[in-house]
Amino acid sequence: MSNSEKIILNVEGMTCVNCALGIKKQLEKKGLEGVNVNFSTGEASYTDSNKLSVEEVKESINKLGYKIIEVTKDETEKISSIEKKFYFTLIFTVPLFLHMFFSHNFILNNVWVQLGLCIPVFVIGLLHFGKSALGSLKSGVPNMDVLIVIGITSAFGYSLYGTMAYLGLPEAHDYLFYETAATITTLVLLGNVLEHRSVKQTTTAIKELSQLQKTEAKRVLSNGEIELVDYNDINENDILQFNTGDKIAVDGEIILGDAVINEAMISGESTPVNKIIADKVIGGTIVEDGSIKMKAEKVGNETVLSKIIEMVKNAQQDQPAIQKLGDKVSAIFVPIVIGISTLTFVLTYFVFDITLQQSIMQSIAVLVISCPCAMGLATPTAVMVGIGRAAKKGILIKGGATLEQFAIGKNIVFDKTGTLTTGQFVIKNTKLYALVDEQELKNIIFSLEQHSSHPIAKSIVEYLKADAINIELTDVKELKGKGLEAKDTDGNYYQLGSYRLAKELTDNQSHSIYLIKNNELIAGIDIEDELKDNVAETITLLNQQGLNTVMLSGDRDEKCQGLAKQIGIKTVFSEQLPEQKLEIIEELQKNSLTIMVGDGINDAPALAKASVGISLSNATQVAVQTAQIILLNDKDLSQVYEAYLISKHTLKTIKQNLFWAFFYNVVAIPIAAFGFLNPMVAALAMAFSDVIVIGNSIRLKRKKLS
Template sequence: MSNSRRSSSSGPGDGSTRRLELRVPEMDCPSCAGKVTNSVERLEGIANLEARATSGRLIVEYDPTCTDEGAVRERVRAAGYAIDSNESERTLSVPGMDCASCATKVENALAAVDEVEAVETQPTSGRVTVTASDGLTVEPIVDAVESAGYEATPIGDERDGLDESRTVWKSRRAVGTVAGGVLVTAGMALKFVVPALDPALWTVAGRTYALSHLLFIAAVVVAGTPILRNGYYSARNWSLDIDFLMSVGIVASVAAHHPFEGALLAVLFSVAELLERASMDRARDSLRELMDLSPETATVRRDGGTEETIPVDDLEIGDRVVVRPGEKIPADGTVLEGESAIDQSPITGESVPADKTRGDDVYAGTILESGYLEVGVESEADESTIARIVRLVEDAEREKTEREQFIDRFASVYTPVVVSIAVAFVLVPPLAFGASWSYWFVVGLTLLVISCPCALVISTPVSVVSGITSAARNGVLIKGGRHLEAVGESDVLAVDKTGTLTEGDLSVTDVIPLEGADEEDVLRRASAAERRSEHPIGRAIVGYADEQGVAADDADVSEFEALTGRGVRAEIDGTTHYVGKPDLFDGLAGLEHAHATTDGGTALASMGYESPSQCDREGCLDVVADVVPTLEAEGKTVVIVGTEDRPLGVVGVADRVRPEAPWAVARLQAQGVRVVMLTGDNEGTARAIANEVGIDEYHAELLPEEKLEWIDRLESEDSDGDEPARVAMVGDGINDAPALATASVGIAMGAAGTDTALETADVALMADDLSRLPYLYELSDKANGVIRQNVWSSLAVKAVLALGAPVGIVTVIHAVVVGDMGMSLGVTGNAMRLANVEPETPERVDAEARSR
């Protein structure tokens, strides 16, 4: 499969760009990424360029009228890096090719391209697979298809960014490093341990060269050649990176008759590079595990009952796939037949398998634990929930955090300054004070090694990648490093009520008819008005009416209008009706004098009235003053049904609090987070829910724009000086979209399978599980701590080494082993600790408490 992807707008010459994605395995550090970027940037027409060192991918957007894919590839190779791909096979999406005649036309066009060896067209799926000779770029293939009158787009494999784990210790460089190490060890033994066995080989200009000298030179050649090669490409691309600095150090050491230091530098730095690459592979493993969740094949049941195993990529919407115990579900879809418990932890992070039966939604990558399912495919492989998660996690590397941006700016100044100091130490003491050239050369060489900011530069991105992939495995999707940092820095969490603290599965609990109506009439009018509404309360009323057998199909409904945050209005049988909050009826005639005339059920009994007639006789039941507050005090949402003249009835709707909500709120508060509930529901319901879950601060009866005002108010209330406070907001990702967008961090509930939540939220909880919120804050806090530890420890070690170099305490060995290799491994290993952060649950905490 080709490793390049391209997209274009209308066509060349009108501002369109094409997107190219290349896999560059050896580009695994910021220095390498900078070198490749510098090389490719020289081309004209480069619109956007991203070198992702963590995943070894280069993404280029370019103007095809100014350059092409071949030129981009050439610039990558000019920087000294190979592009890893299977050049012989490329797959293109040709959506307009949907019949046999179209396929023939495309095949004929491709046959005219000399390098094309075979063509396989798939009109059903609109794909073309081309087998070509090595070195053929995608441009001629796309041009050929377009010459046939069809738009073509290269398709990349989701796994392109992360190849199989490479065995770095068996590579050519590893062999050369080992050989160089042996030569250095032998030379050290001769020179320092048994000098009597170190014979002089020749004398030049009064300087004697012994066998150990020759061994050191050989070590430089064997272990240092890859470094010198990379340094050459760095110089060609004007990149002041570690490869260039080490090359200068090695060459200068040999030229200045310090072959031991040069050989030691070559071997130690090569070991550091190998260790760094191995540790980076560990960082990539977590993302590779996500990619491996989706199966590669699927068993499809065709017409007639026959079963066929096909690649998952060939699945089409409407296919019927068969899944047996232990197998992974190959695509997002709906259960058509069978029932089973499914392990959904790869998607939602839920530890308890979910029972699925006919009509239930299932996700690609989840595992069938028992039973048998037949699933109707509802999304293509590259649009499944797990595929979108992988893409979003990969893209999370794109956005640099504020710390990363600062460190990049710092490194751009730090390295030239320290290099200049190193040169000064080499030249000034001997020239100005007659000091030893040999001594100050070693000092300058040591500072040259210290000038490399590699450990500092990777300290943040490797932590971000580790944290984000760890979160994804536990059912929390974080859309970027800045969001990971921002969660831990937010002291306030604004929480929506319906669908967040509560289950969002509303049900009607009370129907209280008023004067001139009965229960069936109230339900009929309410459900007729709400059938066009998408609000959960409206759906609950319609569902309850259907359950009670109250038909509203015969009602003539027109002029429907949703009154945002208040209710709905509609013409029913020629009369304007309102269904909504009590304040929707403020000022309407008859509201203040309406009295109940039929059995009001629970609400009337709770107020001491045995029947409506008693209520009328005593003249004491005012709808606003009595019925509404009583229902609200029970934590119910009150909906009034009426016309412009008078209310006809009161409907009580209730929602259940999520079982884990009180525990999650308590844990968040214990972590120092101020939890505030913002809801559009009434004061009584809000108070009841807040008391049940343990929230002290709540604000009710808020319209969507008022929620935005409260987000701004919370930011100003908790601000520290000129900086506004960070406020996180958690909601359902759809109804609360404005507030989620306004908050510093928007967190969407239950995003699994929900396109809107996945695309709009900064953080998405894949399951409706509030226990993931304390985990998210814990992970973010630890990630911020790890990043700070990495940054400050890198700076501190560099400072100590730099201070120790001039006085002879720190040598080249210390600079390479501690300052470069040690710190790079240290920050990577420290970042990997984030993978061990596991979410707590009420059951887990209780079990641990009992075990003590």
């Protein structure tokens, strides 16, 4: 839709990934498009349309048993409702559980005391889990809460039946499992509390990036006065002032002053950058030294930082293929477990002649020990941590599928100019053909090249400006296709340019530039494209990981082969036109997944064709559409290897999580079915199973990558 807008709602009450799947399915049934429900962040988003108003969408979600909430700035400090419920039920569950350690005559073993202690816990459990369970059944994706409700209702109902049927008789105690219903409820609530706290840890990167936005700025008014304004109140074209130590609030352009700015939190570049008038600055960066006035150009959701946060939040929409298996199993898991629980009861009671009480306890144990959540959380939590870690390093990854494909890719293709090299030329060698002072040579080249608009000339001027002195030249003329000519104040006649100028004076065509003084060749200059930081080290590390490193360039074969040999690239395709580059990528893709690293401008078709496109871009070009990974620090190639390691270890963590989730359920359910586990122990095991999965994902935040 041309005028479509993304609506984001904060949802409270999601207890597992199946809850998120249920909400998504319900909203899609209503005809909404672009629906994404993120259990980790507690957000539901969709593309605005005329089909449903926001209020109707909120009502639809509320009907499923969840609650739409308004998130305030300080809500993070409050005790959540799930924690309040846990602490409330714990007060009643502890004495109820302790009755087993006292004699039959003790007050806690009184039937009515046990019933009285159990009812508040059972009601809380029924309201909390029942609402979610009913909503999930309505949406067609039954969640874990359905199993919990069946389990605690069975235990409570059986106990209540025994209490009434054998009122006042000793046999009543054989039917009392109030502590089972209460303990299951409390332990599952504990699991939810731990899970929510753990999931928050997986999204700390989003919080840390969001924290960079929470700032104030000094706005310069038309009368020269300065007022303090909040980040949300800054408007486009406002004039803002920032001094040493200030955090720049929004994106804009410097109109007065200069400063040294630390951009590490955005680009991962550790060295502060000097900024002067007309330079762009990015919101969230810090003025380390100096004072500037800037004009705000991008504010609110349009800033680079806002787009980074949005990209990190939306990364889970693009699921890795490995997650699909977990999601498929999760969707059918609950009906299967109910079937196994029912079969357990039928076989134990009717076939093996086990007592009714034991048969019920075994079938309840099956219900409460199973954990579809562990399977549902295995991938998204790892993806969120991996993408968050990458974002803090200045690496933006657009989705979980990208992580998986990069991790299993076999070919990594690099463009040369602008990717492996800076595009800035430096003097490599100078060969003297006449007696000339080195400083004089630098001065002549520097002074002549200042009059040329050619990119190579500009690079050489930049390279020499620290050492050379400008000499006065007259009669400066550009010789088309050849170079420049000029005279100095002493009447010396100079020519500087290609071999075409010097072909009458030498047969040596190997130099890039020739300098002629008074029709005599005095020097041949060899230039080379400057390598980016850590290029050779990065290529070596990628080779050690078993990747086939490839150079794909339109440059001359001699140059490409020389550079490849220098930095260790295995395969070279040189002198390639854009359409030929596409054909080579297609050919490489036939054998194995291929990653393409380019500058994001002239490499766009090849980036789009590759399994994973990586764009080396500065922060103001963050929205490169053809790349799945954007490296904000375009001066250092080591971010490519960093992104590979993060992808590799994220995939490894996902596999570990899925293995644990499947292993746990495959082993735990039969143990419960055969009667080796009490339902209370089963509930405890279930409560901690998904915490183990999340804990393994959190480990990825600080894990040493190799």
